[in-house]
Amino acid sequence: MTPSLHSPTSPPDYFSNCTHCGFCLAVCPTYQLTGDENNSPRGRLRLWSEEAAGRLPQDEWTDFYTAECVGCLACETACPAAVPYGEIFEHIRHEHVATHRFSPKLPLRLAAAAVAYPALFNLAMLPARLLRSAGLGVHRFLFPGRPAILKSTAAYAGELMHRHRPTGPRVAFLTGCLMEAAFREINFATVRVLIENNVQVIIPGGQGCCGAFQEHTGLDGVETLRERNRRAFGPLEVDAIVSNSSGCGYALGKTLPPDKPVRDVLAFLGELNPVRRHRAKDDATRVYVDLPCHLVHGQKAPGIPANVLDATGYRWELAPNAKDCCGSGGVYNIQKPENARAILAGKSAFLNEAEGSPVILATSNHVCMMQWHSAGATGLVTRPYEVKHLIQLLDPGEDFSIPPASPQS
Numbered sequence: 001m002t003p004s005l006h007s008p009t010s011p012p013d014y015f016s017n018c019t020h021c022g023f024c025l026a027v028c029p030t031y032q033l034t035g036d037e038n039n040s041p042r043g044r045l046r047l048w049s050e051e052a053a054g055r056l057p058q059d060e061w062t063d064f065y066t067a068e069c070v071g072c073l074a075c076e077t078a079c080p081a082a083v084p085y086g087e088i089f090e091h092i093r094h095e096h097v098a099t100h101r102f103s104p105k106l107p108l109r110l111a112a113a114a115v116a117y118p119a120l121f122n123l124a125m126l127p128a129r130l131l132r133s134a135g136l137g138v139h140r141f142l143f144p145g146r147p148a149i150l151k152s153t154a155a156y157a158g159e160l161m162h163r164h165r166p167t168g169p170r171v172a173f174l175t176g177c178l179m180e181a182a183f184r185e186i187n188f189a190t191v192r193v194l195i196e197n198n199v200q201v202i203i204p205g206g207q208g209c210c211g212a213f214q215e216h217t218g219l220d221g222v223e224t225l226r227e228r229n230r231r232a233f234g235p236l237e238v239d240a241i242v243s244n245s246s247g248c249g250y251a252l253g254k255t256l257p258p259d260k261p262v263r264d265v266l267a268f269l270g271e272l273n274p275v276r277r278h279r280a281k282d283d284a285t286r287v288y289v290d291l292p293c294h295l296v297h298g299q300k301a302p303g304i305p306a307n308v309l310d311a312t313g314y315r316w317e318l319a320p321n322a323k324d325c326c327g328s329g330g331v332y333n334i335q336k337p338e339n340a341r342a343i344l345a346g347k348s349a350f351l352n353e354a355e356g357s358p359v360i361l362a363t364s365n366h367v368c369m370m371q372w373h374s375a376g377a378t379g380l381v382t383r384p385y386e387v388k389h390l391i392q393l394l395d396p397g398e399d400f401s402i403p404p405a406s407p408q409s
């Protein structure tokens with residue numbers, strides 16, 4: 001049986017599956033950057049297991065190589081022995097923070113404390129919403145967008161539900177902490193797309209941060225956040241619980257029981273065959289689709305459904321190495337900015353030569369969007385391009401109606 005997170009099960013139990021085959025090395029971004037075995041999944045597992053077995057004293061190099069891991073989980077997908085690397089890493093990271101072997105940067109510790117109080121976090125992020133809404137790009141991670149300043153996604157969804165009265169499946173929507181506090185225009189677009197597709201949208205009260213922030217930083221408090229969401233989502237009788245952020249969806253999925261699976265909103269829409277957007281024939285837009293690590297390696301989704309991508313009405317293709325990490329890693333680009341930039345440099349180089357006018361880099365995780373935006377803001381990409389959430393490419397805008405059901409449906 002796989003041990004639960006932070007259980008007293010001794011770490012060597014986790015490590016026994018590793019056969020040292022090395023299949024994970026080729027997919028590991030930190031190994032690819034450095035060529036250092038210690039900076040690979042196999043190397044890290046060996047360091048942790050040797051230390052746990054008492055054969056290796058606690059060492060600052062173990063701390064260093066632990067902190068180097070992006071947490072992308074590509075090694076989990078590549079591993080033929082099903083080593084639960086993500087669980088092990090989360091266990092070790094919390095242990096390192098708890099024993100002061102690693103300390104997250106101060107802004108992250110402050111943010112981690114604030115996300116536990118959604119109202120406070122929303123207030124703290126008011127300047128970010130104001131700046132973005134005014135069209136002022138003041139930070140490499142703040143991609144352009146026009147979020148509502150005061151109106152919440154819950155209030156907006158209530159208005160649209162009342163106006164359009166959809167009759168199809170009922171979903172509970174995780175609005176997220178950073179997503180709601182800084183990037184809520186994506187939440188609004190998600191509500192519009194769902195309702196246009198005749199989906200009834202419920203925004204459960206009492207929901208909060210999924211806990212991914214604490215997971216990424218190793219800070220305490222994750223169980224409190226998880227329990228809050230278990231109370232908010234657990235009792236609901238809905239057809240699906242959906243998230244528009246693959247990292248948040250992955251974290252919430254680990255929180256709720258198996259009979260309450262969390263769906264990525266794009267996968268859910270794929271089953272509905274979403275309303276298609278129509279573009280001008282001479283539209284030269286090209287969309288390059290990147291796949292977030294927590295979608296393909298965390299949620300183990302095969303990708304984003306082709307009928308959803310087709311429904312954008314744009315000519316699209318997968319970005320080169322779409323399943324590789326962009327370097328975001330939740331908060332890795334703040335903890336380890338040099339590494340994150342080096343990983344992004346390799347991944348984003350194609351944009352300089354990409355065909356299309358305009359060129360759109362589209363993905364389905366807001367922290368990946370922040371990282372992709374930084375490629376232009378820091379000079380890695382020198383031509384103009386836009387960063388979008390895929391749901392925004394399906395957005396009907398404010399003035400829409402629910403199409404009549406076709407005879408076959």
Ligand code: SF4
Binds near residue numbers: 020024078079
């Ligand atoms: S792929 Fe899995 S079994 Fe092979 S070395 Fe990596 S973690 Fe160990």
Ligand code: SF4
Binds near residue numbers: 044
């Ligand atoms: S999670 Fe990513 S960065 Fe960390 S060891 Fe696995 S592949 Fe490497």
